[in-house]
Amino acid sequence: MRSTMLFAVAALLITAANAREVDPAGSELWEDLSGAYLGEDAEVTFDDSIRLMMADRVESAHEVPIMVKVPHDLRDMQEIVLLVDRNPIQQVARITPHRRIESVGMNIRLEESTPVRAAILDQSGIWHVATKSVLVMSAGGCSSPPPDGAVVAAVGDVKIKQFERHGGASRLKVQIHHPMDTGFVVLEDGDVVPPYYVETVRIEDEQGVIADMLTWAAMSRDPTITIDLPTEGQAVRVSGNDSQGLSFEGSENAPVM
Secondary structure (H helix, E strand, C coil): CHHHHHHHHHHHHHHHHHCCCCCCCCCCCHHHHHHHHCCCCCEEEECCCCEEECCCEECCCCCEEEEEECCHHHCCCCEEEEEECCCCCCEEEEEEECCCCCEEEEEECCCCCEEEEEEEECCCCEEEEEEEEEEECCCCCCCCCCCCCCCCCCCCCEEEEEEECHHHCEEEEEEECCCCECCCCECCCCCECCCECEEEEEEEECCEEEEEEEECCCECCCCEEEEEECCCCCCEEEEEEECCCCEEEEEECCCEC
16 A cells, blocks of 8 residues: 555656747747756746737748846746747757846847747746747748848947936847858859858956857847846946857947937
């Protein structure tokens, strides 16, 4: 009898440990996606308090703005990860904040209609996931050439702007000129444009590092990164490297009124 009860309790514990919340997007890719990028044994909860702000439907899949608003109780996070279920490059960016941030945004590519995820790792090791399903009207954000007229400046050129916000807060906007080639674009002659993209970004000011980022070619060409901070801006420096070993950096001294 005692051994039977112990077996039953153990079975219940295993079942509870392996239980996963139902994906609100109903994606058949979610289990593999979360295992690959959040961890096979990760504890994951879907969290409506995270605001994943982007259009419900997009016309241009090459450049889709996304903003993640972080709730107060998650601002001491360990990491933010942006994922796209149906992209050939599913992982967009991994952001490690070194201080409290209120929101982070960027422009990304979408290959087709897909769920988009923002996953925040809290201090206790739990992933909080926001999900939004996006309808892509013109597919091919990762596999087709960008629209004509888009010109890339000097690769690695960095532009930084700071903006004062209400109550002494600030917004930091960083643009890195880079082609962010995915490796999936085939030219008319049949040649494939090889992958070439920004891999690492560090953003820091006079108080130290604000955030470290790992990035992939699912970010749009000439990627723009926006970070909202609860404190006033200072002298900011941005540095990083791309997949061919190019190092880049830029700095900005004063916020814009």
